[in-house]
Amino acid sequence: MxxxxxxxxxxxxxxxxxxxxxxxxxxxxxxxxxxxxxxxEVVALAAHSNVDKLADQxxxxxxxxxxxxxxxxxARLRERLRALDVPAAVHxxxxxxxxxxxxxxxxxxxxxxxxAAGLGPTLAAARAGKRILLANKEALVIGGAMFMDAVRAGGxxxxxxxxxxxxIFQCLPAGYDxxxxxxxxxxxLLTASGGPFRRRPLAELATVTPDEACAHPNWSxxxxxxxxxxxxMNKGLEVIEAHWLFxxxxxxxxxxxxxxxxxxSLVEYVDGSVLAQLGHPDMRTPIAxxxxxxxxxxxxxxxxxxxALAALSFEPPDMARFPCxxxxxxxxxxxxSAPAILNAANEVAVEAFLAGRARFTDIAAxxxxxxxxxxxAPVSTLEGALEADALGRAAARAALRLPREQGARAxxxxxxxxx
Numbered sequence: 164m165x166x167x168x169x170x171x172x173x174x175x176x177x178x179x180x181x182x183x184x185x186x187x188x189x190x191x192x193x194x195x196x197x198x199x200x201x202x203x204e205v206v207a208l209a210a211h212s213n214v215d216k217l218a219d220q221x222x223x224x225x226x227x228x229x230x231x232x233x234x235x236x237x238a239r240l241r242e243r244l245r246a247l248d249v250p251a252a253v254h255x256x257x258x259x260x261x262x263x264x265x266x267x268x269x270x271x272x273x274x275x276x277x278x279a280a281g282l283g284p285t286l287a288a289a290r291a292g293k294r295i296l297l298a299n300k301e302a303l304v305i306g307g308a309m310f311m312d313a314v315r316a317g318g319x320x321x322x323x324x325x326x327x328x329x330x331i332f333q334c335l336p337a338g339y340d341x342x343x344x345x346x347x348x349x350x351x352l353l354t355a356s357g358g359p360f361r362r363r364p365l366a367e368l369a370t371v372t373p374d375e376a377c378a379h380p381n382w383s384x385x386x387x388x389x390x391x392x393x394x395x396m397n398k399g400l401e402v403i404e405a406h407w408l409f410x411x412x413x414x415x416x417x418x419x420x421x422x423x424x425x426x427x428s429l430v431e432y433v434d435g436s437v438l439a440q441l442g443h444p445d446m447r448t449p450i451a452x453x454x455x456x457x458x459x460x461x462x463x464x465x466x467x468x469x470x471a472l473a474a475l476s477f478e479p480p481d482m483a484r485f486p487c488x489x490x491x492x493x494x495x496x497x498x499x500s501a502p503a504i505l506n507a508a509n510e511v512a513v514e515a516f517l518a519g520r521a522r523f524t525d526i527a528a529x530x531x532x533x534x535x536x537x538x539x540a541p542v543s544t545l546e547g548a549l550e551a552d553a554l555g556r557a558a559a560r561a562a563l564r565l566p567r568e569q570g571a572r573a574x575x576x577x578x579x580x581x582x
């Protein structure tokens with residue numbers, strides 16, 4: 164993480180490019196921006212293919228640039244913007260997303276594109292030296308060392324907005340430079356709700372439905388992310404992210420179940436102190452913290468009533484119930500392309516589950532098979548990361564006995580996201 168995270172004098176109006184504008188994180192980010200028009204300006208919006216929602220956002224926030232990954236959707240958006248008298252330049256395809264991520268007009272890039280499709284534009288933002296508010300897990304899960312090298316080489320600033328990593332960031336000392344030993348950090352503890360199946364009998368997991376898996380007890384999220392929470396793959400990927408974001412070795416990162424989702428994560432120090440960040444389970448809190456950092460702004464989130472909470476509980480995760488969590492620790496230990504292979508296999512398996520073509524328990528089985536069938540290799544280029552992604556997808560499809568994709572790209576957005 165960049166040592167200089169301020170990015171400018173106080174009250175400077177930040178110029179924001181939002182990648183993943185039509186998803187749930189995009190909604191939260193634009194809500195925060197709208198509350199502070201004197202502090203934030205939207206200069207670019209990007210999404211996958213949701214023309215109607217993106218056009219509405221353009222009419223409200225009047226960005227100078229807009230991008231859609233889907234080329235046909237971009238053509239429809241041009242027509243809509245002309246009708247709305249919004250003179251924004253429309254970019255399209257992967258190159259279009261990368262172009263808006265590196266725009267000179269934007270100093271802040273909020274990276275919230277779900278899936279491997281977010282890696283390219285987030286890398287472009289890093290190389291352009293942007294202040295990056297990172298919600299896209301894949302930049303670190305797939306890119307890892309390559310992405311962090313790009314951050315350092317480009318002089319970019321990296322601020323996490325996943326609630327757990329943002330909580331850790333807030334609990335670390337000022338000027339933390341990814342050296343836990345020098346900061347006196349003993350452990351990083353990521354909290355997890357445990358999802359909707361924390362108490363479901365193991366024998367019943369094979370028959371759970373997509374709607375049941377998407378019924379998160381605390382957070383409102385897209386369907387793919389909700390399934391990842393139910394399997395705890397999301398927490399496993401967050402372990403890999405924490406390794407890269409904070410320089411923490413695998414053995415210094417732990418996961419603890421916290422069903423109330425009020426403590427978002429903790430940092431334990433060598434003197435016995437444990438610092439925690441608490442708040443309502445609302446993504447506007449970490450987004451506002453990162454947008455305004457090092458200052459604070461109102462996010463529209465209600466105050467936390469500690470007396471009304473009654474109790475906060477914690478327990479270790481049951482690794483038999485959540486095998487995806489163990490697979491993520493294994494992939495981190497293997498290094499190289501193993502996390503990319505795991506992430507790609509999970510995307511395929513979750514998509515198959517949501518489409519009724521796989522059981523819930525097949526998700527972990529397909530991910531394990533992909534890690535076993537595809538050997539991990541060093542990843543030093545975007546092309547290498549995309550190749551690992553393609554191999555992981557192919558291995559998962561084979562494990563699930565799905566038909567081979569014809570002419571499919573190695574990188575595409577997750578079709579189940581809230582976009």
